[in-house]
Amino acid sequence: MIADIVVDLQYGDCGKGKIAHALCKDKNYTHVIRYNGGCNAGHTIYHEGVKFVTHHIPCGVFFGIKSIIGPGCVIHVDTFLQEIEELEAAGINAKDLVQVATNAHIITDFHRAEDKKDEEIGTTKRGNGPAYRDKYGRRGVRALEEPRLSKYLVSMYHELYENEEFEEIEVLFEGAQGFGLDVDWGDYPYVTSSHCTVGSALLNGVPAKAIRDVWGVAKIYETYVGAKDFEGIEDIFEEIRELGQEYGATTGRPRQINWLDFDLLKMASRINGVNKLVINKMDILDELDVWKVYNGPHMLEFDSREDIEFWIRTKLMVEVDEDIETFFSGDKEYI
């Protein structure tokens, strides 16, 4: 078995969907598996020039690859079924490719109603936190108990280990949210209720030795959506928000903006064991031609894109791992 994992190194919305989509195009995956989160996620994908926003469904469907919502996920059945209909209407064969792990958990309407009352965290109000709470409280509802999901259900064990359909299983794990929102490593309590690291992918039934590449995804500036104060005080953040279309793909809320925090990038790269790193949204700062990064408490400013690229790439190689390959991207469709 071979597994590549896509993880977000900041606060979500760094372009995991784009990277997963590009990897599906290039590699020979037999499965794409979403390993955490629910419909709090919003993945923006440009497929053959058309924009799609998915919440539950992994991007393998765009390439005819089996796409599984793994046991680490929570699923809202109406949203899931509606997403399938939308993809089918756009000509994507989702019905035959999407599967749901029998042991994934259900987000009930009761969970949603409860989450709607949240004021402290600034959740997406999609019922995510209450669904995970009930899962760990051992009073949750699993996918296999939901008749409307019956035709989509899959046993992960059987699919990964007793499958005669494929000679070798090659999995792409597509995560949701990001390191800064991870329930253990993020800025608690301003976090989501699942794990957003490589460890979380492995919980979906794949052995550690299967890991080939860990693709870390970040942006050249940071964004965060939620209740805490995050945005820096510079007028330019307003411009970045507009140019970069930094509004939530799920809720439409404006994302708060700040400069890239190198220490967070370093910590997330170390803990996830990243060996390929993509820094997105270079095109936005290209337009403004302002290049800044926090190095611990210090704010560094660079004269050009080349200078900041050199600094980030070299520092990651010196301080994290000399084998890290860093890509800087502005393009919507390609890495």
Ligand code: IMP
């Ligand atoms: P929840 O996951 O809906 O409980 O929200 C908890 C925190 O995570 C809030 O700050 C949300 O804005 C944030 N969050 C959850 N999902 C995403 C996402 O996909 N992108 C960005 N932020 C997210």
Ligand code: MG
């Ligand atoms: Mg998103």
